[in-house]
Amino acid sequence: MKAPSNEAPAIVYGASGHGRVVADILRVCGIEVEGFIDDDSVKCGEKSYPKILGDGAWLIEQATHRPVAVALGIGDNFARRAVAERLGAGIRLLTPVHPSATIAASAKISPGAVIMAHAVITADAVIGQGAIINTAAIVEHDCHVGNFAHLSPKVAIGGHVQVGDFSWLGIGSTVIPGIKIGIGSIVGAGATVVRDINDWVVAIGTPARILKELVPRI
Numbered sequence: 001m002k003a004p005s006n007e008a009p010a011i012v013y014g015a016s017g018h019g020r021v022v023a024d025i026l027r028v029c030g031i032e033v034e035g036f037i038d039d040d041s042v043k044c045g046e047k048s049y050p051k052i053l054g055d056g057a058w059l060i061e062q063a064t065h066r067p068v069a070v071a072l073g074i075g076d077n078f079a080r081r082a083v084a085e086r087l088g089a090g091i092r093l094l095t096p097v098h099p100s101a102t103i104a105a106s107a108k109i110s111p112g113a114v115i116m117a118h119a120v121i122t123a124d125a126v127i128g129q130g131a132i133i134n135t136a137a138i139v140e141h142d143c144h145v146g147n148f149a150h151l152s153p154k155v156a157i158g159g160h161v162q163v164g165d166f167s168w169l170g171i172g173s174t175v176i177p178g179i180k181i182g183i184g185s186i187v188g189a190g191a192t193v194v195r196d197i198n199d200w201v202v203a204i205g206t207p208a209r210i211l212k213e214l215v216p217r218i
Contacts, residue, residue, distance in 0.1 A: 013059070122140050137154065186203070
């Protein structure tokens, strides 16, 4: 990604480990990071490392009198969506892409997504708003990763896979081509998905099986 056209330094919303990784991506891309926003009052009170500037209210107030560019640094899918919905029209939402990622020219990366180091996204894949494609994850041709979904490090999904909004695929999980994973579902680390996964379930193992149902959150 390029630096914001208004040359405003970036602010990362979320001061956890995930947020610090997002900040590192921005810096590698040559974008200055002003600091972090966090709604945890304890963290905001510390104002130490990482540099926490304030909470969401502070951010929105800043946007009333200066250019503000924000990257989503929150790992939780639902919290990330909530923050994205609170950002006003005066806040530019960044889409950090690590320069070591390989992205096909025909792929579509939606606003607010984060593409981490050594990720691979191939022909005609679509990455939804606010989605995370984590370190060394592979998204094959014609896949659709939903809004605010998360593919953890070294996830591999074959061609024509659909990953529903808010779903989370654990580290090293694999999905064979043509599979559909429903909304809000969780696939356990190292699982191999060979059949469609319904909405709002947890699936684990090889081949993946349903462990339990989840309470819908949207």
